[in-house]
Amino acid sequence: MKLKLALFLARCSLWHRRRVLALVCLTLTLSVTLLLGIQYLRTEVKQSFTNTISDTDLIIGARSGQINQLLYTVFHIGNATNNIRWSTFQQLEEDPRISWLIPISLGDSYRGYRVVATDKRMLDHFRYGQGSPLELARGRWFDKVFDVVLGAGVARGLGHSPGDRIVLSHGGGKTSFSNHEQTPFTVIGILSPTGTPVDQAVYISLDGMEAMHVGWSSGVAIPGRTLTPEKADGLSFTPDAITAAFAGLDQKILTFRVQREINQSTLEPLSAILPGVALSELWRLMGQFERALLGITGFVVITSLIGLIAVLLTLQAQRAHEIAVLRAIGASPSLIAVLYVIECVALAVVACMFAVILGALAIATLSPWMLASYGLHIPLRPLNSFEWALLASIPATAFAVALIPAFSAWRQSRAMGLGDTGEK
Amino acid sequence: MPHGSPDTTPALHVSNLSFRWQADLPLLRFPDIHIAAGEHLFIHGPSGTGKSTFLSLLAGMLTPLTGTIHMLGKDIHQARSGERDRFRADHIGVIFQQFNLVPYLTAEANVTLPCKLSATRREATDPDPENEARRLLTALAIPEDHWQRKVTSLSIGQQQRVAAARALIGSPELILADEPTSALDADNRDRFLDLLLTLAEERGTSVLFVSHDRSLAPHFHHQIELGGPAE
Numbered sequence: 001m002k003l004k005l006a007l008f009l010a011r012c013s014l015w016h017r018r019r020v021l022a023l024v025c026l027t028l029t030l031s032v033t034l035l036l037g038i039q040y041l042r043t044e045v046k047q048s049f050t051n052t053i054s055d056t057d058l059i060i061g062a063r064s065g066q067i068n069q070l071l072y073t074v075f076h077i078g079n080a081t082n083n084i085r086w087s088t089f090q091q092l093e094e095d096p097r098i099s100w101l102i103p104i105s106l107g108d109s110y111r112g113y114r115v116v117a118t119d120k121r122m123l124d125h126f127r128y129g130q131g132s133p134l135e136l137a138r139g140r141w142f143d144k145v146f147d148v149v150l151g152a153g154v155a156r157g158l159g160h161s162p163g164d165r166i167v168l169s170h171g172g173g174k175t176s177f178s179n180h181e182q183t184p185f186t187v188i189g190i191l192s193p194t195g196t197p198v199d200q201a202v203y204i205s206l207d208g209m210e211a212m213h214v215g216w217s218s219g220v221a222i223p224g225r226t227l228t229p230e231k232a233d234g235l236s237f238t239p240d241a242i243t244a245a246f247a248g249l250d251q252k253i254l255t256f257r258v259q260r261e262i263n264q265s266t267l268e269p270l271s272a273i274l275p276g277v278a279l280s281e282l283w284r285l286m287g288q289f290e291r292a293l294l295g296i297t298g299f300v301v302i303t304s305l306i307g308l309i310a311v312l313l314t315l316q317a318q319r320a321h322e323i324a325v326l327r328a329i330g331a332s333p334s335l336i337a338v339l340y341v342i343e344c345v346a347l348a349v350v351a352c353m354f355a356v357i358l359g360a361l362a363i364a365t366l367s368p369w370m371l372a373s374y375g376l377h378i379p380l381r382p383l384n385s386f387e388w389a390l391l392a393s394i395p396a397t398a399f400a401v402a403l404i405p406a407f408s409a410w411r412q413s414r415a416m417g418l419g420d421t422g423e424k
Numbered sequence: 425m426p427h428g429s430p431d432t433t434p435a436l437h438v439s440n441l442s443f444r445w446q447a448d449l450p451l452l453r454f455p456d457i458h459i460a461a462g463e464h465l466f467i468h469g470p471s472g473t474g475k476s477t478f479l480s481l482l483a484g485m486l487t488p489l490t491g492t493i494h495m496l497g498k499d500i501h502q503a504r505s506g507e508r509d510r511f512r513a514d515h516i517g518v519i520f521q522q523f524n525l526v527p528y529l530t531a532e533a534n535v536t537l538p539c540k541l542s543a544t545r546r547e548a549t550d551p552d553p554e555n556e557a558r559r560l561l562t563a564l565a566i567p568e569d570h571w572q573r574k575v576t577s578l579s580i581g582q583q584q585r586v587a588a589a590r591a592l593i594g595s596p597e598l599i600l601a602d603e604p605t606s607a608l609d610a611d612n613r614d615r616f617l618d619l620l621l622t623l624a625e626e627r628g629t630s631v632l633f634v635s636h637d638r639s640l641a642p643h644f645h646h647q648i649e650l651g652g653p654a655e
Contacts, residue, residue: 002540002541004540005540005541008540009526009529012526012528012529012533013528015528016527016528016574017528321523321527322526322527322528324520324523325520325523325524325525325526326526327485327509328483328485328512328518328520329512329513329518329537329538329541329590330509330510330511330512330513330514330516330538330541330542331509331513331541332505332506332509332510333505414505416485417476417477417479417480417485417486418476418479418480418483418485418518418520418600418602
């Protein structure tokens with residue numbers, strides 16, 4: 001087989017037809033970018049997703065479904081069904097099997113960002129990713145009643161720095177009509193970016209949460225009964241209730257027993273969920289969707305390949321003279337067929353190369369925006385083996401579909417006479 | 425026989441050749457021919473006499489129904505198709521009426537193409553395909569600035585001369601020419617024929633030239649008539 005000649009001819013022929021083929025190649029490039037991009041995002045989103053919480057063995061809240069509980073405690077989506085009593089939390093603290101607990105109290109917001117009331121234990125025990133602790137990029141963790149620590153995304157999004165005074169809103173939502181105007185908070189610290197929902201949250205003390213709600217027992221501020229920062233300083237506020245608690249156990253083997261006991265607690269109706277299990281259940285729900293998306297994209301690629309073959313078959317008619325010349329010079333029908341296959345595979349390879357470049361550029365450009373807007377950390381990384389396999393399947397499929405025009409060219413050129421273009 | 429002695433292998437010996445495209449189409453019968461090495465033969469055939477079929481049989485692109493084709497001592501009619509393709513690459517140059525060239529290659533690349541397909545042709549070039557191609561293009565009066573151009577920018581006369589250069593490169597034993605001058609005007613036609621035959625003579629290449637134009641016959645050593653469909 002004159003492979004060198006076939007490669008030489010294919011290169012010249014593709015270059016000669018570059019205008020027509022550029023369009024087909026572009027279609028293929030875009031569809032491969034889409035396929036690869038969706039696969040890449042799928043992996044990264046899943047990674048980002050499973051990285052949201054780590055080392056926490058149980059999340060304890062009022063009785064509810066595990067997905068709901070995971071959503072409001074970790075992702076700050078939706079609301080708690082009920083609170084748990086502070087006394088219950090204190091009972092849990094007594095449990096010798098539980099090594100640490102982080103209380104969290106939700107309900108308020110700051111310009112669309114959720115306010116999480118917690119304490120020092122959040123900084124000490126909360127872990128994300130592969131066990132990374134929270135770190136302060138600037139300032140320090142709160143210790144006064146009206147101190148606030150901002151997630152990295154909040155600080156960046158709103159342009160806050162330590163020392164700024166902010167007013168929190170009652171309830172959720174981007175615009176709120178009832179603000180805690182009497183009790184402004186001072187930004188004391190800003191967390192380092194984590195690529196998790198932590199970046200999109202505002203952290204205050206449990207005391208602060210209580211203090212700003214003094215005089216709000218009816219749901220709105222009653223003039224004269226609210227506190228001022230001056231009056232609040234030095235006072236101690238014990239919460240009546242919190243929303244949920246993250247728990248870490250000494251012995252992981254006891255997780256299920258502790259979970260069962262909490263679920264059967266006689267103190268009040270409680271739910272303890274395993275974050276890993278809840279995350280994978282949530283992912284399974286979303287997984288259906290993203291698998292369907294990948295499937296659709298696969299069809300888009302197949303459609304572009306069919307388009308490519310259609311163009312190659314159309315071009316074949318124009319190439320009759322050229323094939324006749326090559327045959328007359330002594331090229332075998334298989335050389336002609338190989339020429340077609342090489343051209344088709346070369347187009348696919350070029351499309352794949354462009355797709356990788358295009359994809360990398362898109363991720364590099366959109367990555368900061370994704371982090372800022374969706375809290376999704378999509379880093380640029382080398383392709384994994386599945387993605388390489390997916391990419392390699394494109395030229396492989398191109399090879400398979402190229403056999404169609406190749407076979408027809410082979411058969412045609414076998415039957416052609418000298419200088420015959422097969423147009424008789 | 426003016427050239428070659430009877431004991432040397434003839435360039436081509438054909439006898440009793442016939443071919444049928446399809447069972448319901450008439451049988452085509454072809455005259456017996458004998459070309460000694462280095463001799464030129466003119467075959468006069470009006471259109472419809474199966475000229476192209478005859479050349480296809482000689483070039484080994486079709487298999488005859490009956491008859492024998494001995495080319496340079498090889499039985500073409502018995503060879504397998506792959507063998508005939510290789511034989512054609514090694515020993516035969518071909519020129520058609522038009523569309524002789526691969527459109528996406530330069531004039532020079534078109535000329536050296538046979539040397540890429542055949543080691544025999546490559547080794548017969550002096551000193552290498554590129555140099556011989558340039559020499560042939562110069563001899564065939566293709567301006568030097570046209571050598572690296574796409575062949576589609578050349579005139580028809582130039583294209584036919586590039587095709588002649590491609591047929592001549594590596595000095596094959598036989599050139600099959602199918603009406604190569606019919607698209608040319610009288611001046612170009614005579615010039616083309618002169619150059620082709622002179623260069624073929626230099627290399628000892630036989631030329632089998634088919635045309636409907638009988639006035640070209642005096643340029644050749646022999647001439648025969650191709651009849652219409654037989655039976």
